[in-house]
Amino acid sequence: MPGLLGKKIGMTSVFSADGKNVPCTVIEVGPCVVTQLKSLEKDGYEALQLGFQDKKEKHTTKPLSGHFKKAGVTPKRHLAEFKGFEKDFNLGDTIGVDIFSDVDFVDVIGISKGKGFQGVVKRHGFGGVGQATHGQHNRARKPGSIGACSYPAKVFKGMRMGGQLGGDRVTVQNLRVLKVVDEHNLLLLKGSVPGCKGSIVIIEK
Numbered sequence: 001m002p003g004l005l006g007k008k009i010g011m012t013s014v015f016s017a018d019g020k021n022v023p024c025t026v027i028e029v030g031p032c033v034v035t036q037l038k039s040l041e042k043d044g045y046e047a048l049q050l051g052f053q054d055k056k057e058k059h060t061t062k063p064l065s066g067h068f069k070k071a072g073v074t075p076k077r078h079l080a081e082f083k084g085f086e087k088d089f090n091l092g093d094t095i096g097v098d099i100f101s102d103v104d105f106v107d108v109i110g111i112s113k114g115k116g117f118q119g120v121v122k123r124h125g126f127g128g129v130g131q132a133t134h135g136q137h138n139r140a141r142k143p144g145s146i147g148a149c150s151y152p153a154k155v156f157k158g159m160r161m162g163g164q165l166g167g168d169r170v171t172v173q174n175l176r177v178l179k180v181v182d183e184h185n186l187l188l189l190k191g192s193v194p195g196c197k198g199s200i201v202i203i204e205k
Contacts, residue, residue, distance in 0.1 A: 001107070002085045003204035004030045004095060005052035005078055006187065008110070010197050014178060014188065022190055024178050027108075029097040029187045029203055034089045035071045035079065047083045050095065051076025052200070078200050097185050100205070105174045109202040110195035114167035119143075124160045170194040 006029035013023050036049035053076060057065065060075040068075050071091040089095070100106065120126040120143040128141045143162070147155040176190040187203065195201055 001083065001204040002099065003082050003106075003202055004032050004097070004099065005050060005080050006030065006201050006203050007053075008193060008195050008197060008199050008201055009186075011192065016178075022178065023192075024188045024190050025193045027187045027189065027193070027201060027203065028185055029100070030185055031094045031096045033071075033073045033076065034091055034093045034095070035068060035073060035076060037089075037091060038081065045083070047081045048085055048089060049079055049081050051079050053077040080202055082204070084205075096182065097180055097187055098182050100177060100187060100203070101180050101182075103177055103205050105176055106189065107171060107173045107204045108175055108189065108193040109169065109171045109204070110193055110199060112166050112168050112170045112194040113196050115165040117163065118165040119162045120160060123162060123165045126160075 006027040009026040009028055011023065011025050013021050016022050030052065032050040032052050034048055035051040038045060038047040038049065040046050051068075051073065055075040055077040057075055060068070065075065073092055115122075119141055121128045121141045126141075126143060143160070146159055146161065147153075172191075172193055175193070177187065178190055179188040180186075181188075193201060
């Protein structure tokens with residue numbers, strides 16, 4: 001899918017045409033620079049590699065420095081590949097938020113907020129307080145029984161238990177585009193997107 005890299009600015013709300021207050025997320029989209037052209041003959045598939053946000057030369061590895069010099073662009077901090085662009089682009093071309101001007105819905109991919117080690121109530125939505133059966137006894141937020149004693153005498157794989165929550169790659173589909181602000185490279189989407197403020201997200205048509 002054609003798309004761009006962006007940075008989550010934060011959330012706000014705007015009024016719709018019928019006077020409703022709509023919560024929305026503000027994303028700074030691009031401008032992204034074409035750093036590599038993937039071709040069917042050489043790479044086996046067609047795609048554009050786009051770079052987002054400038055990076056200092058001294059913080060760039062030599063192989064990547066050569067990669068960016070070949071494209072004729074300054075070093076970039078984030079890279080991603082996108083397929084399906086209708087228009088032909090060349091190395092060094094800049095693609096802005098205006099590609100979403102005629103789009104009503106987009107998909108957003110980001111890394112969800114990491115919440116560390118969490119118990120079963122927060123991680124899996126267990127009932128917690130009030131349930132005192134199946135080995136739960138009198139401990140308010142414990143998982144209760146996790147397996148039989150005699151047979152099969154083991155805990156099955158996939159058993160819902162406490163553990164690491166968040167920090168995953170999450171895709172939110174069909175977010176409505178409320179507004180595109182070309183002069184500031186901003187995109188306003190209805191609802192929330194994964195990640196914290198300042199995190200990098202991928203926006204696809």
